[in-house]
Amino acid sequence: MARPPRIWISNETPAPGxxxxxxxxxxxxxxxxxxxxxSGQTVPQDILTGFTASLGDSLxxxxxPEMAISQNPYIEFTFAARHSGRLRMVWTDRRGxxxxxxxxxxxx
Amino acid sequence: MRxxxxxxxxxxxxxxxxxxxxxxxxAQAAAHVAVVGGGFGGxxxxxxxxxxxxxxxxxxxxxxxxxVTCPFSNLYLGRLRDWDSITHxxxxxxxxxxxxxxxxxxDVDGSARSLGLSNGARLDWDxxxxxxxxxxxxxxxxxxxxxxAELAPHAWKAGPQTQLLRRQLEAMEDxxxxxxxxxxxxxxxxxxxxxxxxxxxxxxxxxxxxxxVLILDSQDRFAKQPLFRQGWQALYGExxxxxxxxxxxxxxxxxxxxxxxxxxxxxRHKADVLNVIPPQKAGLIAERAxxxxxxxxxxxxxxxxxxxxxxxxxxxxDATIAAPMPKSGxxxxxxxxxxxxxxxxxxxxxxPPPASFANTCYSLVGPGWGISVAGVYRAEGGKVVEVAxxxxxxxxxxxxxxxxxxxxxxxxxxxxxxxxxxxxx
Numbered sequence: 001m002a003r004p005p006r007i008w009i010s011n012e013t014p015a016p017g018x019x020x021x022x023x024x025x026x027x028x029x030x031x032x033x034x035x036x037x038x039s040g041q042t043v044p045q046d047i048l049t050g051f052t053a054s055l056g057d058s059l060x061x062x063x064x065p066e067m068a069i070s071q072n073p074y075i076e077f078t079f080a081a082r083h084s085g086r087l088r089m090v091w092t093d094r095r096g097x098x099x100x101x102x103x104x105x106x107x108x
Numbered sequence: 109m110r111x112x113x114x115x116x117x118x119x120x121x122x123x124x125x126x127x128x129x130x131x132x133x134x135a136q137a138a139a140h141v142a143v144v145g146g147g148f149g150g151x152x153x154x155x156x157x158x159x160x161x162x163x164x165x166x167x168x169x170x171x172x173x174x175x176v177t178c179p180f181s182n183l184y185l186g187r188l189r190d191w192d193s194i195t196h197x198x199x200x201x202x203x204x205x206x207x208x209x210x211x212x213x214x215d216v217d218g219s220a221r222s223l224g225l226s227n228g229a230r231l232d233w234d235x236x237x238x239x240x241x242x243x244x245x246x247x248x249x250x251x252x253x254x255x256x257a258e259l260a261p262h263a264w265k266a267g268p269q270t271q272l273l274r275r276q277l278e279a280m281e282d283x284x285x286x287x288x289x290x291x292x293x294x295x296x297x298x299x300x301x302x303x304x305x306x307x308x309x310x311x312x313x314x315x316x317x318x319x320x321v322l323i324l325d326s327q328d329r330f331a332k333q334p335l336f337r338q339g340w341q342a343l344y345g346e347x348x349x350x351x352x353x354x355x356x357x358x359x360x361x362x363x364x365x366x367x368x369x370x371x372x373x374x375x376r377h378k379a380d381v382l383n384v385i386p387p388q389k390a391g392l393i394a395e396r397a398x399x400x401x402x403x404x405x406x407x408x409x410x411x412x413x414x415x416x417x418x419x420x421x422x423x424x425x426d427a428t429i430a431a432p433m434p435k436s437g438x439x440x441x442x443x444x445x446x447x448x449x450x451x452x453x454x455x456x457x458x459x460p461p462p463a464s465f466a467n468t469c470y471s472l473v474g475p476g477w478g479i480s481v482a483g484v485y486r487a488e489g490g491k492v493v494e495v496a497x498x499x500x501x502x503x504x505x506x507x508x509x510x511x512x513x514x515x516x517x518x519x520x521x522x523x524x525x526x527x528x529x530x531x532x533x
Contacts, residue, residue, distance in 0.1 A: 007373075023372050071328060
């Protein structure tokens, strides 16, 4: 793995119910499987197939990146902070987990 | 069905018998085409309509008495061009028999076929050409509005903003940082930001050699990237730093008063001169004419550049959705010629001739160091497509003579297209 995902979170200690904004970027080639290389051979597909974000046991977001998603997928989302917990973001491909990033969110 | 002037005349002609025929022909020939926008698209359309059918009545509506071109305005920033050399008047178009009105187009009525102007006048038209260029999505980038642009200029419409940016560069002390913000979404002149960075670096190299250029980009790739980077390295060493989106180049907020740009992942960049190129959309009159779609740009029929929404309204240039054609002055000029031919044919009751377009974007990396990208396009199945095997970019492996020749070709292109459009040198 080249480098860990880049994460930004608007507030790690939000007030109850506060809207928290998260930005996350994963370095990935996102090879579509449609390109030909210089010798005319198909470049094998290599894409992320899943992304989930959860806060503790609560699933916040599930996303299925498709082959048309560009390199280094960037995602931005918001959630309402109703309870404290570990914000966990997981990127997967067909073989399993590619990367994971955690941030603790404390609702005060 | 609405009774057009032609229907009326035909009805009168039928009533009056064949004797009235010459009159009908003259009335048809004297159709009125109104053109909004005196830039690369509009001024070309006006001139070529006139050339294709000298009997047409043509009115060009443009608020400014002099048009300053975005192409070559970066060279003004680099002190390689003076202001007058990128400024063009409309006397040449007047001399060609085109009526030029300096007013702002305020509203379009597509069913009554009329155009309202800021001077209170209303123009009736048989065909309307809109070449409104771009407007900015003020507020899309947090902290950047029209007031902020007076502190952190965009200079993405050539004019007072360009002069303001040059004054700021001249006032900056040696050792300062010029920061440029490149927007998300489609924008006018894809290689423009990188040519601007080159020209600012040239100015710094010759006047303020301890200064630096920082480009914060919302994209991970840019037009002619390998050629620019090669030229930057050769001419300016480490002076220009480019930060792509994946390296936290996406700017989400600016503070014009402190000249600070804040990135998506929380990095603050403090600038001595901050140049923010804002997110863009079609010029406002396109929205008012009802020809834009949800993207803010204008879908057109590729074979004639007529609006898909409002028949009889033709839209040109940066305002349109014409990809793979880029938003360039050269493209606007080519589209205008296609539209002029289509309008002339349509008014004569004929099908438009096949549409073909060409484009070249020259960029100057430094004095005597030119690069280019070119393409040939045609209309196919309602879309613009690039002709396979056409165009391409300058070779990466080329010597100084080749770069010099392309710099000369760029200057030659500018002189000839300005002569073609405004009749100016």
